[in-house]
């Protein structure tokens with residue numbers, strides 16, 4: 001091949017700046033989408049664990065947020081796959097992982113674990129909402145003149161019954177048992193799904209920052225933290241929207257009002273529920289946060305104390321190059337600040353939501369500092385690589401692996417949730433539901 | 435159909451099928467070779483002979499269709515300058531594609547530095563390439579098996595099957611892998627497998643005017659590379675990663691990364 005007129009940009013070159021002695025092929029190959037990937041999987045796993053707290057351990061006060069967390073976790077699921085596909089150089093070959101899984105690789109079983117998990121969550125939702133689905137079919141079938149949307153809904157609900165319309169007490173009772181079982185099974189699988197994401201990094205022996213057996217555990221704890229935080233924030237936001245919608249009669253935002261008539265939703269009542277659920281959840285958030293921080297600090301202290309060959313460069317990265325990102329943004333804004341906000345007496349929903357926002361940011365920074373921080377130094381231990389997130393895309397690559405791609409990934413679960421919520425109302429308060 | 439007829443037909447069919455199945459059994463060349471291991475490719479770099487001309491880098495890029503102006507390369511040559519105070523300055527601009535013609539050392543964002551001649555204790559060049567490791571980390575981490583090891587020790591990438599996840603790039607402790615800018619799959623040195631498996635030489639070894647690079651067969655006692663590896667004090671890079679690299683170096687010292 002002869003020299004071309006324009007400089008040929010190789011993958012990674014657009015956002016990597018090299019300093020001192022860096023090998024010619026070294027770039028930040030794993031960029032923003034690989035930050036998004038453990039972040040999104042973490043949210044999925046965390047939201048599910050929150051919902052299981054109610055179903056398995058019978059933490060009764062979490063009933064409403066648990067159902068919401070379950071549905072939201074399902075909406076997040078497809079999005080956990082998205083960053084990986086956006087990151088692949090050959091996205092069309094993504095299915096090769098399922099065709100010829102090479103099991104010595106930590107990524108190879110991801111598809112299998114992921115699908116197992118998706119089946120569990122899907123099945124659990126089905127059992128939780130089975131009565132609602134059957135009721136809806138009956139209700140819609142009874143309607144004389146169906147409008148276009150109702151006809152579609154009926155079609156969907158009919159499909160969802162899977163041909164079972166038995167809602168006798170015995171049948172509901174076995175639904176109940178199935179939910180408990182699935183929720184219990186789901187916890188280890190959710191932890192596995194995410195611990196596994198940690199293993200993908202922790203097992204890379206070539207990377208001095210990543211290689212630690214603590215990585216999967218750290219990932220699981222921060223996953224639960226971020227999942228709970230996201231549920232608090234989004235629950236608060238959605239409740240605001242619902243209150244507003246209830247007041248203004250905007251029923252296309254209130255699927256349960258569509259189903260049960262508008263008396264089912266009343267703004268005052270909603271406020272009471274929300275206060276209760278959110279403050280309760282915040283307590284669990286605190287517990288898991290303490291665990292996550294302890295582990296992360298243990299990791300840093302251990303590295304400093306044992307000070308193996310790579311510590312020289314890691315110290316430079318941790319205490320100099322990434323100081324702001326690690327100690328100010330991740331630990332300060334993402335951990336200490338929300339800790340203080342949550343611990344101050346008289347917690348309100350707004351404050352819990354604010355603290356959770358900071359927590360979400362903190363966990364994101366943690367993923368960033370692991371993924372990008374792990375590539376901030378050269379294999380020579382004598383040079384650095386700086387990552388510059390492409391903000392305004394000028395080609396497909398800077399779109400996929402830039403700010404726009406990340407925002408796309410963040411926005412998708414909310415879109416999915418909107419439609420999912422229309423079919424299986426996540427905020428439905430049903431006294432005899434599970 | 436009568437019962438006896440049926441039994442007879444069935445028997446004929448079953449025996450016929452089993453014959454054809456056994457005839458279809460493939461002879462896996464990998465297994466054959468593993469049973470008669472007469473070949474294990476290895477590479478020898480004599481750092482004393484390298485002058486940093488970069489001919490090997492250029493030859494490799496042309497032979498293996500890596501665009502010359504792309505800032506990735508299958509092989510490269512590093513420059514080490516060790517000062518009298520013990521400090522080491524290193525560089526490797528464009529993988530040494532154009533050879534080292536200037537005394538200025540390229541430090542990336544930190545600019546270029548010049549080490550005055552009188553401060554230099556020693557200076558030398560170190561060529562690098564894929565180590566075709568015995569226990570390759572890249573093969574271990576590839577989720578689809580697109581990176582694989584042949585029975586004669588070469589580690590190769592299947593361009594038709596690689597999904598471009600980059601895990602192997604992260605997994606290799608030597609930084610020899612990159613994404614091919616045109617093919618958009620993982621790429622690295624193959625020891626010029628297409629040449630050596632037909633009895634040829636690697637492009638880089640052929641291009642080196644000073645004989646600093648040589649490919650050889652470790653299993654052949656008369657092979658010059660095998661003899662050197664056996665009889666002389668050779669070193670390998672970063673053996674702490676446990677990958678058992680198969681590029682051997684004469685004249686390696688502790689400053690080499």
Ligand code: SF4
Pocket residue numbers: 563564565566567570571572573589605606607608609610611622677
């Ligand atoms: S040097 Fe790297 S790419 Fe080559 S075989 Fe070893 S681990 Fe794989």
Ligand code: SF4
Pocket residue numbers: 575576577578579580581591595596597598599600601602603619620
């Ligand atoms: S980039 Fe290709 S060769 Fe490398 S690990 Fe991924 S699929 Fe395997």
